[in-house]
Amino acid sequence: GAVVSQHPSWVICKSGTSVKIECRSLDFQATTMFWYRQFPKQSLMLMATSNEGSKATYEQGVEKDKFLINHASLTLSTLTVTSAHPEDSSFYICSASPPEGAYGYTFGSGTRLTVV
């Protein structure tokens, strides 16, 4: 149980375009989802908290107008990287608040974004 699915697993886009990444909780409802970013050889850094039915909260230094988050249902959160630049190339990973009784926080499989 508590499976988190992420799509796509990888995407290549041109500079200046926007890319949407989806995070779904497959077998449970998640009122809160989290978006992390991981650069090569580095650790995961929390970008933002996605709250169902309300605005996302962003960590310090993360541009909310560049990384648009929508959490329209209890099973889906999306992250849109707007006007992407090569420096946005990274591994983006989501997680979800676990269902009652679950242990550990499950992560999606990640999305490798390459901006060319």
Place this chain on the structure above:
Amino acid sequence: GESVGLHLPTLSVQEGDNSIINCAYSNSASDYFIWYKQESGKGPQFIIDIRSNMDKRQGQRVTVLLNKTVKHLSLQIAATQPGDSAVYFCAEDTSNDYKLSFGAGTTVTVRA
């Protein structure tokens, strides 16, 4: 966890030996700690967790030790196998709100 953005430390271990991976965490108020394994190109995979009211927890081939006095966490892997080769991260939930702060990670390489 430890400062992020630093070069990941590495651990090379002979197949069959035990591995010990260490982590220093930052917030003395943190209540929940998790060890994750991350293989190349994949998301973190849950290994084992521990709450602050415990100092040891065992799973299958893995043991987590928590020393709150020095804010130190360790992961022990028994009889390390080639499939254990990966990057291992400790993570702490500093506010009991499911947001995690990750340590810098340790790359484990298992020698045949």
